[in-house]
Amino acid sequence: MCGIFFSCGSETHHEPQEDILKRLYCRGPDYQGHIVVKHKGRFCSFVSSVLSLRGNSVVTQPLQDAISGSILCWNGEAWKIDARTIEGNDGQEVFKVLLDTETSDDSSLAPDQPGGFDDAIARVLSRVSGPYAFLYYSACHERIFYGRDFLGRRSLLRSHGQDGSIMISSVCSGPSARDWCEVEADGIYAIHLPSFPSSKDICSGERHIAWPKTKETDEALVYTRSSPLLPSSEIPRLNLTSPAIDALLENLRNALVLRIRNIPNPPGHVPVTAKIAILYSGGLDCTLLACIMHGLLPNDQEIDLLNVAFENPRVVKAASAGNPAPVSAYAQCPDRITGLSSHAELQQVCPGRTWRFVSIDVPYTETMAHRRQITSLIYPHDTEMDLSIACALYFAVRGHGTVRCPSSDSTVSYTSPARVLISGLGADELFAGYTRHATAFSRKGFQSLSDELELDYKRLGKRNLGRDDRITSHWGREVRYPYLDEDFLRWALRLPLWEKCAFGQSPAPCSSASQEHDDPSLDPSKKLLRLLCWKLGMKSAANEKKRAIQFGARTAKMEAGKTKGTERLA
Numbered sequence: 086m087c088g089i090f091f092s093c094g095s096e097t098h099h100e101p102q103e104d105i106l107k108r109l110y111c112r113g114p115d116y117q118g119h120i121v122v123k124h125k126g127r128f129c130s131f132v133s134s135v136l137s138l139r140g141n142s143v144v145t146q147p148l149q150d151a152i153s154g155s156i157l158c159w160n161g162e163a164w165k166i167d168a169r170t171i172e173g174n175d176g177q178e179v180f181k182v183l184l185d186t187e188t189s190d191d192s193s194l195a196p197d198q199p200g201g202f203d204d205a206i207a208r209v210l211s212r213v214s215g216p217y218a219f220l221y222y223s224a225c226h227e228r229i230f231y232g233r234d235f236l237g238r239r240s241l242l243r244s245h246g247q248d249g250s251i252m253i254s255s256v257c258s259g260p261s262a263r264d265w266c267e268v269e270a271d272g273i274y275a276i277h278l279p280s281f282p283s284s285k286d287i288c289s290g291e292r293h294i295a296w297p298k299t300k301e302t303d304e305a306l307v308y309t310r311s312s313p314l315l316p317s318s319e320i321p322r323l324n325l326t327s328p329a330i331d332a333l334l335e336n337l338r339n340a341l342v343l344r345i346r347n348i349p350n351p352p353g354h355v356p357v358t359a360k361i362a363i364l365y366s367g368g369l370d371c372t373l374l375a376c377i378m379h380g381l382l383p384n385d386q387e388i389d390l391l392n393v394a395f396e397n398p399r400v401v402k403a404a405s406a407g408n409p410a411p412v413s414a415y416a417q418c419p420d421r422i423t424g425l426s427s428h429a430e431l432q433q434v435c436p437g438r439t440w441r442f443v444s445i446d447v448p449y450t451e452t453m454a455h456r457r458q459i460t461s462l463i464y465p466h467d468t469e470m471d472l473s474i475a476c477a478l479y480f481a482v483r484g485h486g487t488v489r490c491p492s493s494d495s496t497v498s499y500t501s502p503a504r505v506l507i508s509g510l511g512a513d514e515l516f517a518g519y520t521r522h523a524t525a526f527s528r529k530g531f532q533s534l535s536d537e538l539e540l541d542y543k544r545l546g547k548r549n550l551g552r553d554d555r556i557t558s559h560w561g562r563e564v565r566y567p568y569l570d571e572d573f574l575r576w577a578l579r580l581p582l583w584e585k586c587a588f589g590q591s592p593a594p595c596s597s598a599s600q601e602h603d604d605p606s607l608d609p610s611k612k613l614l615r616l617l618c619w620k621l622g623m624k625s626a627a628n629e630k631k632r633a634i635q636f637g638a639r640t641a642k643m644e645a646g647k648t649k650g651t652e653r654l655a
Contacts, residue, residue, distance in 0.1 A: 086563035087146060087176075087255075088112035089158035089241075090132035091220045093229065093281060094250035098128045101254065108256040108462070109134045112558040115352055120147050120156060124227065127278050131222070133158045136561055138504065140174035143352050148180045154224035155184060160239050160255055161217020162565070164343045172347075175215070182209050183221055203275050206230050207294045210273060214571045218268075220253055229276040235296055236569060237270030237546020240554040242465070251276070256555055259461030266465055270546040272296045320583045322590060323612050324604040329584045330617050332576065337377055340570035341507075345378060348505050359441065362389035362503035364481055364564070366637050367423035369611060370509030370518075372431065372626040373618045374567060378507070379435035387439040389501040390428060393481040394418035396449045397639040415446045420637035427626045434622040443501060445486035449643065452476060460654060462559055466552045470650030473635035473642075475556045481638075482506060482557045482564065504562050510549070511568030514541040515577045516611040517586040518631045523610060526588040534582055542578075545569075587612040 088109035092099035098121060101109065110117055113134025122129040133146030139162070148157040163175035171178050186205050206221070216238030220231040231253050233241050244252045244265045257265040268274070272295040280290035321327070348360045361378075365371050378388065396414035404412045415421055421444070428442045456476075460467075463475045484501035513519050517526075517538060525537040557564045567573065577585075587609035607615040607627060618627035635641040642648060 232273035340567040357502040365390035367427035370512040392424040
């Protein structure tokens with residue numbers, strides 16, 4: 086994880102504002118670098134900050150080639166290039182492949198011609214598996230390339246100034262004199278520096294290159310329905326004998342291995358016991374990941390479970406009405422209840438490991454004290470729903486709460502040292518976990534359900550991922566999404582809908598025999614995940630209902646009134 090910033094102007098260098106610089110350094114506390122280039126009357130500034138999570142030492146950024154002068158600002162995790170797993174520092178590997186492209190046969194063509202250098206750069210980046218945002222300066226071709234991976238899992242913002250200048254950054258300073266917008270995750274963008282405007286004609290000199298069709302951006306990954314919408318015969322019942330369960334386990338294991346093994350200790354620090362934490366509501370998606378992780382990591386590696394609960398004055402007031410006994414604002418939060426329940430089950434099913442449950446209690450006054458900062462970080466997202474989701478993520482990822490001492494049954498203050506966090510985001514969009522998915526199926530069956538899932542999948546980057554990256558990375562930690570792994574996505578998107586969920590199937594018989602053997606009675610939403618969770622022994626977690634984070638942690642509607650989630654923030 087890193088923070089990146091670039092600016093280009095025709096009159097002077099545009100350095101990042103102080104608040105942007107501070108936020109970049111929060112994202113990358115291990116190293117900060119700055120390179121200035123003047124190219125034919127264009128003033129270019131490159132800034133990078135580094136959170137070192139790959140390789141045996143800190144690799145400084147921006148990366149610059151001593152011979153050509155080309156520069157890469159890399160914010161991402163390249164797990165693979167083509168089918169080759171990257172073992173060392175991924176930024177160096179990506180830079181090497183980009184530099185090789187400079188001298189390839191494609192470089193002999195005009196850069197903006199079909200098959201030319203611009204297309205060659207797009208092809209290189211489309212071969213990368215993993216989340217990223219990048220900015221690449223090709224000195225010999227006088228071009229700047231920038232963009233995000235095809236899902237938009239890393240933040241990248243763009244702003245054009247009145248003087249024709251451009252800024253590209255992982256973060257911004259919130260609403261300001263410059264209008265910031267998110268860079269679309271629909272390909273890469275190229276700026277021809279000699280043609281870049283010195284006037285307000287900001288479109289001249291800039292070109293969009295769509296993702297080419299390759300293995301990593303094939304039709305399945307852009308959600309064209311490669312499996313039939315309707316079965317050719319009677320739908321087989323989704324139960325514990327379904328072959329898709331074992332396939333799900335195998336694919337999730339493969340996605341997790343890349344994300345949880347070989348995590349280095351923080352540079353210059355003593356080794357930490359908990360290198361990994363899970364954003365843990367106790368729900369199905371995150372608990373399933375925790376259970377699978379147990380079989381992939383040594384038992385002496387501790388795992389922190391970060392569970393956040395908020396003091397919501399509106400809810401506390403309603404609960405206190407007519408009740409003389411004191412009401413705990415945190416113990417009654419739905420995610421705290423399910424979190425503790427699933428934690429107890431996890432300890433029984435996956436023994437021999439320290440599963441540290443971190444209770445993160447956030448008073449209303451603390452929420453209000455950080456509101457301005459959170460609002461600024463999520464910009465240009467600016468609705469009440471954005472804020473309520475971001476509040477929960479902001480404090481959860483901060484990782485500061487209390488843990489219970491087994492010996493004395495007392496609680497002590499604790500801040501997780503983990504710099505890698507695992508999230509269950511993506512499971513609902515892939516396996517039909519939202520109420521609206523059941524509603525869509527009830528309207529027009531699998532066709533309607535497929536349309537709804539496609540909509541959710543396609544808007545993940547625009548609606549969630551960039552915003553969430555700006556919030557979570559602020560604490561110098563990196564959130565990783567196993568359900569959004571490319572190979573996992575390719576498998577999941579090709580899986581027939583009736584092998585993911587059980588909408589339209591009759592409920593299982595209520596006999597104890599069916600409960601314990603082939604056909605447990607489980608909610609039809611995300612039933613494939615529920616069956617795997619059940620099969621692994623997590624039977625209570627397999628029955629957990631879907632609950633949005635803002636309602637589970639109670640960040641939504643903190644004050645009385647009729648505020649809607651779609652309303653703009655004041």
